[in-house]
Amino acid sequence: MKANIKITLKNGVLDPQGKAISHALEALGFSGVDSVRQGKLIEIELAESDADRARQSLDDMCRRLLANTVIENYEIEILG
Amino acid sequence: MKANIKITLKNGVLDPQGKAISHALEALGFSGVDSVRQGKLIEIELAESDADRARQSLDDMCRRLLANTVIENYEIEILG
Numbered sequence: 001m002k003a004n005i006k007i008t009l010k011n012g013v014l015d016p017q018g019k020a021i022s023h024a025l026e027a028l029g030f031s032g033v034d035s036v037r038q039g040k041l042i043e044i045e046l047a048e049s050d051a052d053r054a055r056q057s058l059d060d061m062c063r064r065l066l067a068n069t070v071i072e073n074y075e076i077e078i079l080g
Numbered sequence: 081m082k083a084n085i086k087i088t089l090k091n092g093v094l095d096p097q098g099k100a101i102s103h104a105l106e107a108l109g110f111s112g113v114d115s116v117r118q119g120k121l122i123e124i125e126l127a128e129s130d131a132d133r134a135r136q137s138l139d140d141m142c143r144r145l146l147a148n149t150v151i152e153n154y155e156i157e158i159l160g
Contacts, residue, residue: 006121007121008121008123018122021122021145021146024145025141025145028141028144028145030137030140030141031127032126032127032128033124033125033126033127034125034126034127035123035124035125036122036123036124036125037122037123037124038120038121038122038123039120039121039122039123040118040119040120040121041086041087041088041118041119041120041121042098042101042116042117042118042119043088043115043116043117043118043119044113044115044116044117045113045114045115045116046112046113046114047111047112047113047114048112057110060110061105061108061110064108065101065104065105065108066101
């Protein structure tokens with residue numbers, strides 16, 4: 001079972017990496033960039049074949065290791 | 081116009097960050113993790129309201145700044 005996990009900064013948390021990208025785009029001549037936020041994308045392949053159990057296990061992984069839930073949100077997408 | 085850009089390592093490119101996550105998950109007692117690859121997720125907001133022109137501009141941004149096309153793939157998703 002394949003899954004993608006998107007980890008993004010919560011609203012209100014400063015994102016210096018996103019700001020740097022935004023300024024670099026401007027310096028390259030791209031105008032009209034209102035905001036940029038950078039997050040992480042984790043592609044994971046599990047031996048588990050049951051979608052519910054896989055989601056449960058991924059949720060556990062996010063809370064225990066992958067995401068810092070104080071400042072980050074995570075979203076699990078099961079690709080099957 | 082909002083868009084997400086997923087930047088992932090090409091197949092065959094070593095991913096030490098992914099390997100580290102995989103080992104950490106194992107150490108925490110999660111079994112059945114076959115593979116982990118880490119990529120980047122960039123959430124961008126453009127002033128442009130035409131989807132085609134936005135995609136064109138984002139494609140340009142990816143090739144010139146956001147992705148290293150020698151080792152990375154990128155995928156643009158227009159959220160509207």
